[in-house]
Amino acid sequence: MTASSRIAVDVMGGDLGPHTVFSACEKALQDFPFLEISAFGTAQAAASIPLTLQNNTRFDWLQAPEMFSAELKPTEILRHKESSLWLAVAHLAADKADACVSGGSTGALMVAGKRLLGMVPGIDRPAICQRWPTRKGQTHMLDLGANLEVSPEFLLQFAQMGSVLSKVARPKVALLNIGTESNKGGSLLAQAATLIGQDEALAFAGFIEANHLLDGDVDIVVTDGFSGNVALKASEGAAIFLIEQLKAAFLGSWYGKLVGQLAKPVLLKWRTQFDPGRYNGASFLGLSKPLIKSHGSADAQAFYNAIRVALEQTEHRLPALLAARFKASAE
Amino acid sequence: MTASSRIAVDVMGGDLGPHTVFSACEKALQDFPFLEISAFGTAQAAASIPLTLQNNTRFDWLQAPEMFSAELKPTEILRHKESSLWLAVAHLAADKADACVSGGSTGALMVAGKRLLGMVPGIDRPAICQRWPTRKGQTHMLDLGANLEVSPEFLLQFAQMGSVLSKVARPKVALLNIGTESNKGGSLLAQAATLIGQDEALAFAGFIEANHLLDGDVDIVVTDGFSGNVALKASEGAAIFLIEQLKAAFLGSWYGKLVGQLAKPVLLKWRTQFDPGRYNGASFLGLSKPLIKSHGSADAQAFYNAIRVALEQTEHRLPALLAARFKASAE
Numbered sequence: 001m002t003a004s005s006r007i008a009v010d011v012m013g014g015d016l017g018p019h020t021v022f023s024a025c026e027k028a029l030q031d032f033p034f035l036e037i038s039a040f041g042t043a044q045a046a047a048s049i050p051l052t053l054q055n056n057t058r059f060d061w062l063q064a065p066e067m068f069s070a071e072l073k074p075t076e077i078l079r080h081k082e083s084s085l086w087l088a089v090a091h092l093a094a095d096k097a098d099a100c101v102s103g104g105s106t107g108a109l110m111v112a113g114k115r116l117l118g119m120v121p122g123i124d125r126p127a128i129c130q131r132w133p134t135r136k137g138q139t140h141m142l143d144l145g146a147n148l149e150v151s152p153e154f155l156l157q158f159a160q161m162g163s164v165l166s167k168v169a170r171p172k173v174a175l176l177n178i179g180t181e182s183n184k185g186g187s188l189l190a191q192a193a194t195l196i197g198q199d200e201a202l203a204f205a206g207f208i209e210a211n212h213l214l215d216g217d218v219d220i221v222v223t224d225g226f227s228g229n230v231a232l233k234a235s236e237g238a239a240i241f242l243i244e245q246l247k248a249a250f251l252g253s254w255y256g257k258l259v260g261q262l263a264k265p266v267l268l269k270w271r272t273q274f275d276p277g278r279y280n281g282a283s284f285l286g287l288s289k290p291l292i293k294s295h296g297s298a299d300a301q302a303f304y305n306a307i308r309v310a311l312e313q314t315e316h317r318l319p320a321l322l323a324a325r326f327k328a329s330a331e
Numbered sequence: 332m333t334a335s336s337r338i339a340v341d342v343m344g345g346d347l348g349p350h351t352v353f354s355a356c357e358k359a360l361q362d363f364p365f366l367e368i369s370a371f372g373t374a375q376a377a378a379s380i381p382l383t384l385q386n387n388t389r390f391d392w393l394q395a396p397e398m399f400s401a402e403l404k405p406t407e408i409l410r411h412k413e414s415s416l417w418l419a420v421a422h423l424a425a426d427k428a429d430a431c432v433s434g435g436s437t438g439a440l441m442v443a444g445k446r447l448l449g450m451v452p453g454i455d456r457p458a459i460c461q462r463w464p465t466r467k468g469q470t471h472m473l474d475l476g477a478n479l480e481v482s483p484e485f486l487l488q489f490a491q492m493g494s495v496l497s498k499v500a501r502p503k504v505a506l507l508n509i510g511t512e513s514n515k516g517g518s519l520l521a522q523a524a525t526l527i528g529q530d531e532a533l534a535f536a537g538f539i540e541a542n543h544l545l546d547g548d549v550d551i552v553v554t555d556g557f558s559g560n561v562a563l564k565a566s567e568g569a570a571i572f573l574i575e576q577l578k579a580a581f582l583g584s585w586y587g588k589l590v591g592q593l594a595k596p597v598l599l600k601w602r603t604q605f606d607p608g609r610y611n612g613a614s615f616l617g618l619s620k621p622l623i624k625s626h627g628s629a630d631a632q633a634f635y636n637a638i639r640v641a642l643e644q645t646e647h648r649l650p651a652l653l654a655a656r657f658k659a660s661a662e
Binding site: 073075135145148149176178179181183185186209210211212213214225226227229230231232233234235236237238239240241242243244245246249250252253255256259260262263265266267269270273274 | 569570580
């Protein structure tokens with residue numbers, strides 16, 4: 001029998017409101033009999049807890065006096081220690097949960113995570129990591145926004161952290177660059193390339209350009225948080241733009257409308273395939289415990305997927321594996 | 332009557348070979364009666380010049396002893412001064428042409444451009460600028476790869492150069508960042524924001540995230556060359572991925588194949604709309620004369636569009652306008 005997995009959930013962070021998160025919790029509790037959820041939210045949110053959750057012994061409601069709103073700056077999180085976001089992370093820090101999921105601001109989660117959970121010994125900086133759908137399976141990319149500036153050593157650590165998360169033995173690691181020639185990108189990337197190349201547990205695959213991120217030829221793509229964030233958001237923006245334009249093209253004529261109706265099943269299947277919600281759930285890798293950020297605009301299915309990421313990392317005993325990996329590399 | 336516009340064309344640079352460039356030249360000479368082309372290529376390329384060009388008095392063939400291949404490093408360009416790329420830029424430098432177009436390597440063109448053409452007085456660094464299709468018209472984005480590292484002053488100059496190219500009076504300028512809050516992105520971006528905000532000829536629109544690059548709410552997006560390159564290529568990569576997946580979705584079943592045939596006109600119209608070839612032709616802004624980089628994979632229509640960009644900048648008297656703008660801002 002699998003031991004229980006206890007997930008702390010901040011129900012207030014997402015753009016679509018607590019209702020969405022409750023739906024995700026319902027589905028997750030149904031699908032995973034070993035899952036226990038501690039949910040944090042305000043009194044107002046408590047009023048909309050569905051009966052199925054109220055009656056579920058594996059769902060625990062912990063009321064928070066306030067919420068940390070998206071309008072506040074991440075630096076203000078320390079003045080909102082009674083917010084559902086802070087309390088959920090504190091629950092994890094106090095060993096009352098095995099992982100925590102929130103749709104709150106990345107910056108606030110980062111501050112709370114660093115302050116309450118601390119780092120895995122040997123890791124200097126947390127990095128935000130997420131899976132990408134590719135032509136062949138998935139690629140883990142990091143950092144997606146935690147570190148504006150990096151050192152070659154940080155990039156090596158990102159590669160090492162990514163390798164633990166990816167579960168691939170001797171994973172292929174590439175560095176994001178603006179060209180694949182070894183002289184591209186300046187000395188920082190050249191030094192990082194040398195460091196990653198020297199780590200025998202990693203298969204260094206050289207530089208990768210952003211138009212090849214979806215090829216799936218590598219398991220891990222490493223970059224600084226600014227470039228990673230730009231790559232992620234530019235891809236998202238382009239995808240949304242194309243989908244919109246396609247819709248407009250079908251709606252632009254009576255013929256298009258007719259064919260569009262006929263093509264609906266094909267188009268839906270297509271959209272589902274790379275629905276960003278399928279890959280929802282970014283990890284703050286390097287923190288001593290699994291803290292998962294759900295996309296602000298996540299719907300119930302997407303938030304459910306973020307809970308699944310938290311469950312996977314719990315079962316996978318990610319913090320212990322990270323600790324072991326970095327203890328080994330420090331020796 | 333319009334005075335003649337003389338364009339120097341390097342026919343060797345593109346991935347698809349001189350044939351493609353010749354086709355583009357044919358079409359351009361046909362469409363623009365005031366256009367004169369000086370084409371640079373090797374003896375091997377000379378053998379495939381179409382008769383229509385051989386017989387056209389506005390097409391001049393200048394044989395180059397060698398070509399600068401894509402395998403060479405940009406730093407090696409100085410050892411290949413007999414290459415078609417170098418000779419075409421030298422032709423422009425010697426006032427025998429008004430602009431130059433090449434599909435050769437960005438780095439090599441940058442070296443040749445800086446060495447042979449020099450900078451507009453008052454501009455510190457060239458920046459690569461290209462138009463993007465958006466939901467509302469077009470946006471100019473720079474830098475797309477010339478400067479890995481920038482200063483706040485460089486970013487201000489990029490905004491000023493972009494404003495001259497965009498032809499918009501008091502254009503809306505945004506800085507690419509990983510969030511829109513004023514405290515995002517570190518001190519370099521904060522300082523650049525202050526500088527751009529102080530220039531009364533520019534309407535500073537704050538920070539923009541990469542998922543909003545295609546919204547078309549601003550005329551100019553300014554960023555460092557690394558992030559700009561990543562944003563451009565990530566968008567390209569995502570678009571190609573989605574188109575591929577859509578094709579596969581239609582081909583995945585007999586029903587899909589049937590509907591796909593019916594939907595063909597709609598799908599073609601959709602693809603044409605954001606065909607990157609339509610926006611082919613990146614400018615090395617800041618050089619004393621118009622040097623246009625065509626995408627390596629450009630087909631004849633796309634290369635033709637790069638020639639059009641060169642013509643536009645010639646007619647627009649871009650170097651004189653840049654000189655006037657930077658003379659004014661230096662006073």
